[in-house]
Amino acid sequence: MEEEANHHAIIDMEKVIDRERLASTEQKISENPKLLSKAAGKKSCCIFRVPQSLVEANGKAYLPRIVSIGPYHRGQPRLNMIEEHKWRYLASLLSRTTQTQRLGLESLFKAIAPLESEARECYSETIHLDSHDFIEMMVLDGCFIVELFRKVAKLVPFEPDDPLVTMAWILPFFYRDFLKLENQIPFFILNQLFEITKLPGENSTLTLSTLALVFFNNSLQRPDEAIVSSAKGKHLLELVRSCFIPREEESKPLKRVVTPTHVIHCVSKLRRAGIKITPGNVSESFLHVTFRRGVISMPTLTVDDFMSSFLLNCVAFEQCYSGLSTQFTAYVTLLDCLINTYRDVEYLCERNVIENHFGTEGEVASFINNTGKDVAVDLDLCYLSHLFNDVHKYYRNSWHVQWASFKYTYFDTPWSFISALAALFLLILTVAQTYFAAYQYFDNPQNS
Structure with a gap:
């Protein structure tokens, strides 16, 4: 059974x-995984899809608006207008190189073909293009960028009535789209195309990095020239990001600082505790924030369409690429702590710490709060660890808080000072009246 x-x-x-x-x-x-390939954890992988949590917080800030670079947004109909002009720019480049260097389209393909495998490894997703289509995309997008950089730098003239330059709205969108994390091609591809298409007599010391920074100069809050000259990157976003981080800071090992709290109070509360915020040195990167003797020093940050896009994509890059420091993430976390409402933004604008070309103070506050939302940063192990710790200690010092709160309440504005003075005068009159009434009572013999 x-x-x-x-x-x-x-x-x-x-x-x-x-x-x-x-x-x-x-x-x-x-x-093997396709949407996040096994190669995504390697140092060679540097071009990622933005995490969905950040997309939900910041909407379409990570999407290219007018031009697709690389595979992630390739072929989207809304980007076809500039796609057509890429071929025109490639034709312009080939007409020049064919005449001067006998360099044709086949030569460009042969120059990029050996780099195909390395270029594919730069993307966190598996790229479903055959070799010809992938190399064609690298050549087309890369030559468009290099040719545009040369034209803006006036190494090559624009064609008469070129709409990409005569229509004022287009170039500002290029500044933003070229610095979006999902809209990149590897820098070594760009550099290869730049080197083989150099003009006869072109300055041999002129690098693609320098040319790129000349292109972004109209929108970039450029720091010290020594930092700019040493800028490097795996793609254009990292190149421009590195301009704001001194080379020694990028490579300097950080020591863990155990802070009692990972929160700095908002501007309004810090002011009540006697902590002031002042603009820093204009030649410094806006990341160079210091705290000394009750004063937070912050170089001016211009908040506009370009900078808002740049900050968001730098933070997204730091969230995805494991071999990178987190200066931008720590900085926006600090801003998120300092700003709670539009009043905090108003004060920072009055102090020239923020230069607002973005919208209302409320819109700036909302943008900052969303930028710092759902980001991971170890505040015990970042370049601002000591600042968070020192501000917290200063804020917790009771006599600082009490004295500063008294000054803030009664002497912050002329009206509060006048009110306090009137109250004090009234108090003195009341005390004097009471004194004289008591004096007359006890001094009168009849009351004895």
């Missing part, structure tokens, strides 16, 4: 298990 029951169980199990579906399950086990 037991053997018969086992036999029936085996038959029943064979009915339950679908061999075709089992084979399908085994195939899924053997397949």
